[in-house]
Amino acid sequence: xxxxxxxxxxxxxxxxxxxxxxxxxxxxxxxxxxxxxxxxxxxxxxxxxxxxxxxxxxxxxxxxxxxxxxxxxxxxxxxxxxxxxxxxxxxxxxxxxxxxxxxxxxxxxxxxxxxxxxxxxxxxxxxxxxxxxxxxxxxxxxxxxxxxxxxxxxxxxxxxxxxxxxxxxxxxxxxxxxxxxxxxxxxxxxxxxxxxxxxxxxxxxxxxxxxxxxxxxxxxxxxxxxxxxxxxxxxxxxxxxxxxxxxxxxxxxxxxxxxxxxxxxxxxxxx
Numbered sequence: 001x002x003x004x005x006x007x008x009x010x011x012x013x014x015x016x017x018x019x020x021x022x023x024x025x026x027x028x029x030x031x032x033x034x035x036x037x038x039x040x041x042x043x044x045x046x047x048x049x050x051x052x053x054x055x056x057x058x059x060x061x062x063x064x065x066x067x068x069x070x071x072x073x074x075x076x077x078x079x080x081x082x083x084x085x086x087x088x089x090x091x092x093x094x095x096x097x098x099x100x101x102x103x104x105x106x107x108x109x110x111x112x113x114x115x116x117x118x119x120x121x122x123x124x125x126x127x128x129x130x131x132x133x134x135x136x137x138x139x140x141x142x143x144x145x146x147x148x149x150x151x152x153x154x155x156x157x158x159x160x161x162x163x164x165x166x167x168x169x170x171x172x173x174x175x176x177x178x179x180x181x182x183x184x185x186x187x188x189x190x191x192x193x194x195x196x197x198x199x200x201x202x203x204x205x206x207x208x209x210x211x212x213x214x215x216x217x218x219x220x221x222x223x224x225x226x227x228x229x230x231x232x233x234x235x236x237x238x239x240x241x242x243x244x245x246x247x248x249x250x251x252x253x254x255x256x257x258x259x260x261x262x263x264x265x266x267x268x269x270x271x
């Protein structure tokens with residue numbers, strides 16, 4: 001049976017599992033589903049993780065990750081691809097190679113997951129370089145927070161001007177778009193800077209005083225991917241995904257004793 005023409009909302013997520021359910025694959029699936037998309041996964045690692053931190057990581061063999069990607073792309077296909085935790089340079093290179101072979105024209109949202117909310121480092125220096133050279137070029141959108149943007153670009157990111165410089169540097173590396181997030185920068189207002197090859201957009205929101213911030217980066221990137229997969233533009237996808245995330249943060253239920261998860265299903269409470 002032939003697939004109908006046009007975007008169908010299919011999102012292939014390549015990321016790690018979070019046993020606590022707040023970040024990683026679990027957050028990705030929830031966000032994509034709540035925003036009307038269809039989530040598929042290639043799990044890169046199993047983590048023993050809760051709201052207090054990462055207690056153990058067991059990488060999935062590279063052939064296992066690539067195998068998950070290959071069969072889902074061949075059978076179901078994808079309208080967008082989102083990458084999250086990719087722990088090693090060989091894995092980054094294998095993922096990039098398969099994407100260039102099987103999904104070259106599919107828009108990619110690259111969330112360069114490097115440090116967990118708890119502060120745990122999730123990738124090594126060689127993996128960072130591989131992300132910079134293999135995944136950033138041709139990405140539809142790269143979504144680093146301020147510390148990740150500093151690592152990727154070498155630019156100081158402690159202000160809006162720093163966010164702008166980092167976004168420009170990511171475009172120079174070959175990305176089609178960069179969303180440099182400002183949640184790690186102090187102040188009552190959080191500013192996110194989006195630059196694409198066609199313009200710049202600045203998004204502002206009041207900082208929400210809460211400890212329930214686990215998985216916010218994963219959630220935002222997957223929400224953007226879900227909207228891109230349904231044919232929305234990058235600026236519109238970012239704006240709508242931010243609105244979804246902000247409401248999910250406000251609706252958080254306070255689970256756990258550390259950085260709690262957001263409430264991905266807040267829409268269901270309003271029905």
